[in-house]
Amino acid sequence: MPTPEHPPLSAWRTGFRGRCPRCGEGRLYVSFLKIADRCTVCGLDMSKEDAGDGAVPFIILIVGAIGVGLGAWVMFTFETGVLAPILVSVPVSIILTLVLLPKVKGLLVALQYLHRAGDTGLNTFDADD
Numbered sequence: 001m002p003t004p005e006h007p008p009l010s011a012w013r014t015g016f017r018g019r020c021p022r023c024g025e026g027r028l029y030v031s032f033l034k035i036a037d038r039c040t041v042c043g044l045d046m047s048k049e050d051a052g053d054g055a056v057p058f059i060i061l062i063v064g065a066i067g068v069g070l071g072a073w074v075m076f077t078f079e080t081g082v083l084a085p086i087l088v089s090v091p092v093s094i095i096l097t098l099v100l101l102p103k104v105k106g107l108l109v110a111l112q113y114l115h116r117a118g119d120t121g122l123n124t125f126d127a128d129d
């Protein structure tokens with residue numbers, strides 16, 4: 001929870017960039033999608049906070065729209081068969097998913113922190129740390 005020492009920071013500036021939601025400096029992840037137990041800069045306990053699969057529906061909608069739209073554009077613009085749109089849209093969708101998934105998950109974790117809603121529905125971020 002934001003404190004006088006740590007005023008609330010934008011979730012876009014912290015979580016979307018993979019930074020601690022309280023200080024905005026420590027790393028949010030220890031690996032690709034694994035949330036760090038504790039911030040190395042401010043010591044915020046993040047061990048119980050995880051957006052889980054919450055980012056996946058957003059990724060499916062965003063990447064699905066872009067991937068299908070790109071495939072349809074390729075097929076109708078260049079009047080190709082079915083294979084060319086697949087060869088274009090599948091790699092683009094995979095790359096977009098790998099790029100966007102940690103950013104959207106970080107954004108959700110930062111929003112949980114800002115709105116005091118952890119996995120349990122209660123604020124599990126330890127404000128005393």
Ligand SMILES: [Zn+2]
Pocket residue numbers: 020021022023024025026039040041042043044
């Ligand atoms: Zn921190």
